[in-house]
Amino acid sequence: MSRRPLSPPAFTEASSSSSIPRTIRPPVSPTLARSRISTGSSSSPGHRTSPIHWTCTSLSNRTTPATYEPALRAHFLQGHRWVQHGPPPPPSTQLRTSKGNKLDRDANGNAISVDASGPVPRLPIIELGEARFISGFRGSYDGVKTIQDLGFASHHEYVKAFADKVADYVKAGYMINEDATAMRERAALCPPLTFTETYRDHYDAFTAIVPCGG
DSSP, rough: OOOOOOOEEEEEEOOSSBBBOOOOOOOGGGOOOEEETTTOOOOOOOTOOOOOOOOOOGOOOOOOOSSHHHHHHHHHHHHHHHHHHHOOOOOEEEEETTTTTTEBBOOTTOOOOTTTTTTTOHHHHHHHTTTTOOSSSSSSOOTTOTTTTTTTTTTHHHHHHHHHHHHHHHHHHSOOOOHHHHHHHHSSSSSSSSSSHHHHHHHHHHHHOEEEEE
């Protein structure tokens, strides 16, 4: 059985620069490679996690609420299947730009990732507006939005919208079902708190995936 050579993925930091970021490792073969960009997950504050950068050492960071690891895991498995069986992964992505080198951003300042067909789904906390872009080396949990700030009348309504965004992420090929299940469960752990508020205020429950007070 012939095997297709795959170039290493080109990881790109997607939200801490005002211009097009530089990829760390460009694809070797454009026809047999994929380049991925995960928006909104550049840095994370606090003693629990170190800032995320697009290097191999950052893979030890498994606790930030805005992580690219689910996408990385999904794309690794897609690459494996591509080599073994032939079905290609989703198309490569890049950051949407306008006015030359400037990144387009949403209402919260987060970069927008696109493929050849247009915008692609981002992490639920990015799509729902929980996470916002902050310039500088470190982020902050000051002023994290509540479900009311996000426009939801109840925690149940928020969790349903969160689950819908997770489903979009899975359908687009950026997350496997196992990671999707964990993410949905974490969003529902501590009513009336959001996914991000639970990470900030109930870190042990968040990582263990147990209800607050359980």
